[in-house]
Amino acid sequence: MKYLDPRADLTFKRIFGEHPDLVISLLNALLPLKAGEEITEIEYLPSEMVPDNPLRKFSIVDVRCKDRQGRQFLVEMQMLWSPEFRQRVLFNASKAYVRQLETGDGYALLQPVYSLNLVNEVFEPELEGYYHHYAMVHVEHTERIIDGLQLIFVELPKFTPHTFAEKRMQLLWLRFLTEINEKTRVVPEELLEVPEIKKALRVLEESAFTDAELAGYEHFWDGISVEKTLYDSGKREGRAEGLAEGKTEGLAEGEAKGEAKAQRLIAANMKKQGVDIETIAQCTGLPIEEINEL
Structure with a gap:
């Protein structure tokens, strides 16, 4: 089975x-x-x-x-x-x-x-x-x-x-x-x-399950892989830049800057995809004013 x-x-x-x-x-x-x-x-x-x-x-x-x-x-x-x-x-x-x-x-x-x-x-x-x-x-x-x-x-x-x-x-x-x-x-x-x-x-x-449903099931897992790649790449890029900027200010502050940078990169990518501003704000936690400036 x-x-x-x-x-x-x-x-x-x-x-x-x-x-x-x-x-x-x-x-x-x-x-x-x-x-x-x-x-x-x-x-x-x-x-x-x-x-x-x-x-x-x-x-x-x-x-x-x-x-x-x-x-x-x-x-x-x-x-x-x-x-x-x-x-x-x-x-x-x-x-x-x-x-x-x-x-x-x-x-x-x-x-x-x-x-x-x-x-x-x-x-x-x-x-x-x-x-x-x-x-x-x-x-x-x-x-x-x-x-x-x-x-x-x-x-x-x-x-x-x-x-x-x-x-x-x-x-x-x-x-x-x-x-x-x-x-x-x-x-x-x-x-x-x-x-x-x-x-x-x-x-x-x-x-x-039907063949069509099984195809949708496989598509779901492919989509999860894509989402994880998108999110992780944005997070890594933002963390790296934040750490570089924060070296002189301490590791903890650098990591915090990295998280903030990652959220801004994610918001910018979502904006390019045509996602509405309110949804981006809800998903990233960024202020609408900051998203509008991206």
């Missing part, structure tokens, strides 16, 4: 965007829900339109849904990491939170928004854990939380089955996402024992 990689656009959306029971299982396993808060039923919402530019065309895959209580769940597979990604996640979650109300509605109708972000790169190298949960908490009394936005980031490359303290289903879903791919010939028995994951594996079987 040959399987496809579940992280690709085609497969991720086929598994979690067409099978409510599977996305419910994933969310209950990975979200910081208390006893009694488990998701039991969902309806799908339209996916966010990802800007059509060279740095974001392929690397973001998203599934959106809400449960019968009105809580919204944004699930993203982020194949490539960039510095502005946290701000983008906060922006989209905030937008989903605000859009719940129509003109004249009371704030009491607002329900929490959970943003689950599965990241295929390490972006917190100084932290040991792979699971990062952000919430609005009291600085001095962290048990006091303003309910509304919950942001969860999972660094998939950091995950190993031998270093975990999570729930069993969390472990198994993360194993599914990190271990199953085109090279898989024998699936671990512990994954096959879980009905939801066994069903997800059936969805991943190569024979379940």
Whole structure:
């Protein structure tokens, strides 16, 4: 039996965007829900339109849904990491939170928004854990939380089955996402024992896709390679120039200049591609005034 990689656009959306029971299982396993808060039923919402530019065309895959209580769940597979990604996640979650109300509605109708972000790169190298949960908490009394936005980031490359303290289903879903791919010939028995994951594996079987879909699947991975090359080359060039400029000012300042230079180069390339200024600002974190001057 040959399987496809579940992280690709085609497969991720086929598994979690067409099978409510599977996305419910994933969310209950990975979200910081208390006893009694488990998701039991969902309806799908339209996916966010990802800007059509060279740095974001392929690397973001998203599934959106809400449960019968009105809580919204944004699930993203982020194949490539960039510095502005946290701000983008906060922006989209905030937008989903605000859009719940129509003109004249009371704030009491607002329900929490959970943003689950599965990241295929390490972006917190100084932290040991792979699971990062952000919430609005009291600085001095962290048990006091303003309910509304919950942001969860999972660094998939950091995950190993031998270093975990999570729930069993969390472990198994993360194993599914990190271990199953085109090279898989024998699936671990512990994954096959879980009905939801066994069903997800059936969805991943190569024979379940048409030739056109398989061609699109290959195109997705080619696109990821191109995006990574574009981003890394811009980052390397900017870092090198920044380091050269900052040698006399210290390594740390030079690296900071390198990051800033990389973002400006990326913005300039996007501008040449005809991407609108607001999208460039959102993707790079640069002020609109600075982008206009590039």
